Amino acid sequence: MYFPVKADGAVIVTTPQQVALSDVRKGVSFCRSLDLPVIGVIENISGFVCPKCGEKTDIFKSGGGKKMALEMNIPFLGKIPIDPQIVNACDSGEPYIQHYSSSQAAKSFNEAIKPVLELDKN
Ligand SMILES: [Zn+2]
Numbered sequence: 848m849y850f851p852v853k854a855d856g857a858v859i860v861t862t863p864q865q866v867a868l869s870d871v872r873k874g875v876s877f878c879r880s881l882d883l884p885v886i887g888v889i890e891n892i893s894g895f896v897c898p899k900c901g902e903k904t905d906i907f908k909s910g911g912g913k914k915m916a917l918e919m920n921i922p923f924l925g926k927i928p929i930d931p932q933i934v935n936a937c938d939s940g941e942p943y944i945q946h947y948s949s950s951q952a953a954k955s956f957n958e959a960i961k962p963v964l965e966l967d968k969n
Pocket of ligand 1: 899901902
């Protein structure tokens with residue numbers, strides 16, 4: 848297979864539920880077949896934080912990404928909750944993690960990208 852882009856590694860993004868996780872396992876195997884390092888796994892749409900009352904609801908369950916990361920011996924980078932402000936920020940061209948830095952999703956993003964930023968230093 849031709850792989851035209853020089854990449855330092857891959858970040859695998861999954862959703863929390865079981866059906867998605869089986870697809871993601873195939874993605875990890877694909878990376879390994881290319882000798883492409885898997886930097887880590889992010890569990891996306893991991894809970895919805897109600898903007899009105901702050902209560903978190905795990906619409907698509909939670910914890911599947913971490914379980915899969917452990918099973919496949921890959922670093923777990925974190926859970927990103929659903930936040931309607933991400934969509935608003937994207938549509939208006941604002942960097943979400945700067946404009947909503949105190950939100951749970953921004954904090955999770957900042958944690959999740961640390962290993963990627965470390966790669967850049969090397
Ligand atoms: Zn609420």
